[in-house]
Amino acid sequence: MSRHWLWCGLLCVCCVGGSQRQTDVQFQQYYAEGEGLYLQHCANCHQTNGAGLGRVYPPLANSDYIKDNAAAVVCLMKYGIKDELVVNGVRYNKPMPGIPTLTNLELAELATYIANSWGNSGPMVHVSAVPAIIENCNPQ
Numbered sequence: 001m002s003r004h005w006l007w008c009g010l011l012c013v014c015c016v017g018g019s020q021r022q023t024d025v026q027f028q029q030y031y032a033e034g035e036g037l038y039l040q041h042c043a044n045c046h047q048t049n050g051a052g053l054g055r056v057y058p059p060l061a062n063s064d065y066i067k068d069n070a071a072a073v074v075c076l077m078k079y080g081i082k083d084e085l086v087v088n089g090v091r092y093n094k095p096m097p098g099i100p101t102l103t104n105l106e107l108a109e110l111a112t113y114i115a116n117s118w119g120n121s122g123p124m125v126h127v128s129a130v131p132a133i134i135e136n137c138n139p140q
Contacts (some may be wrong), residue, residue: 034113
């Protein structure tokens with residue numbers, strides 16, 4: 001094999017590996033920032049462990065709602081909810097206020113943290129996806 005092809009192959013491996021590392025780094029940044037935002041804005045009701053509070057505030061831990069409604073979670077954080085919500089088969093009727101002051105980046109970080117904590121295994125919500133998600137929200 002010529003040196004030229006060897007260098008080309010090595011360059012391709014480095015580019016692919018570097019891209020993967022960049023994604024991992026970005027995920028870790030979103031996750032860490034999201035944790036701080038969660039503690040600041042959400043933990044008082046949903047608890048630091050995501051367990052919620054009885055039948056008053058729904059759990060985020062191992063939540064079927066989080067798993068099945070990733071975009072809706074961004075809408076809930078931005079605008080809140082007044083309607084009934086069913087999480088893991090339990091109905092919750094207490095309104096949740098939105099946090100309209102959160103930036104698109106903060107919404108992405110917070111959604112990424114919640115989607116990947118306490119037994120949840122979801123996607124990273126990238127800041128570039130948030131404007132389209134918000135545009136399709138139905139504020140209550």
